[in-house]
Amino acid sequence: DTEVTQTPKHLVMGMTNKKSLKCEQHMGHRAMYWYKQKAKKPPELMFVYSYEKLSINESVPSRFSPECPNSSLLNLHLHALQPEDSALYLCASSQEGGLGLHTQYFGPGTRLTVL
Amino acid sequence: QKEVEQNSGPLSVPEGAIASLNCTYSDRVSQSFFWYRQYSGKSPELIMSIYSNGDKEDGRFTAQLNKASQYVSLLIRDSQPSDSATYLCAVNGLSTGGGNKLTFGTGTQLKVEL
Numbered sequence: 001d002t003e004v005t006q007t008p009k010h011l012v013m014g015m016t017n018k019k020s021l022k023c024e025q026h027m028g029h030r031a032m033y034w035y036k037q038k039a040k041k042p043p044e045l046m047f048v049y050s051y052e053k054l055s056i057n058e059s060v061p062s063r064f065s066p067e068c069p070n071s072s073l074l075n076l077h078l079h080a081l082q083p084e085d086s087a088l089y090l091c092a093s094s095q096e097g098g099l100g101l102h103t104q105y106f107g108p109g110t111r112l113t114v115l
Numbered sequence: 116q117k118e119v120e121q122n123s124g125p126l127s128v129p130e131g132a133i134a135s136l137n138c139t140y141s142d143r144v145s146q147s148f149f150w151y152r153q154y155s156g157k158s159p160e161l162i163m164s165i166y167s168n169g170d171k172e173d174g175r176f177t178a179q180l181n182k183a184s185q186y187v188s189l190l191i192r193d194s195q196p197s198d199s200a201t202y203l204c205a206v207n208g209l210s211t212g213g214g215n216k217l218t219f220g221t222g223t224q225l226k227v228e229l
Contacts, residue, residue: 031214031215033214041221042203042219042220042221042222043159043203043219045216045217048214048215048216049214050214055214056214056216088156088158090158090159094214094215096214102147102207102215103147103149103161103164104149104161104215104217105161106151106158106159106160106161107158108157108158109157109158111156
């Protein structure tokens with residue numbers, strides 16, 4: 001099973017709202033990722049968690065706040081977003097370890113619209 | 116800066132033909148190479164991974180890797196209209212723990228015509 005789930009599928013929020021995106025995997029993966037993807041562009045890495053600790057933050061604005069409550073869950077808390085933050089937000093997970101173990105599997109994504 | 120380059124296309128092939136997608140990368144220490152397929156509005160789906168020089172076949176798909184020339188390609192045999200999508204090449208460097216950072220190409224749009 002290579003399933004990563006994300007909720008909600010769609011989210012519309014105002015610039016003053018606070019919302020959260022959720023991601024879950026049950027593959028025993030110990031690395032989890034948040035990506036942002038704009039139309040006709042490749043996914044852009046935002047954050048990486050490894051063994052529930054934040055290991056990579058790609059200089060993402062503080063209005064995006066990641067959280068990894070346990071090895072299966074990953075959240076992205078959103079606050080005071082801008083219309084340009086509208087995008088497809090993708091979660092991915094992978095094993096940790098050497099060559100051949102770190103293939104990333106993507107969830108279906110959350111389509112976020114900021115009004 | 117690490118770069119992965121792909122021809123953005125669109126690449127149009129007739130149904131039943133072989134589609135050839137190419138990707139070059141700049142970082143010589145790159146270790147792992149991936150092809151993802153992405154339909155419009157959907158998330159990337161892993162098609163192939165390859166780590167060693169040579170060919171790797173999986174059904175109608177063949178990935179080819181040449182580390183000396185720093186290119187990786189994907190061949191799709193007997194192309195079907197359902198193969199019409201954007202194909203993303205992704206490259207991973209040495210894994211030092213703390214997750215793995217993929218560098219994506221901009222993607223090649225493939226159109227398979229009836």
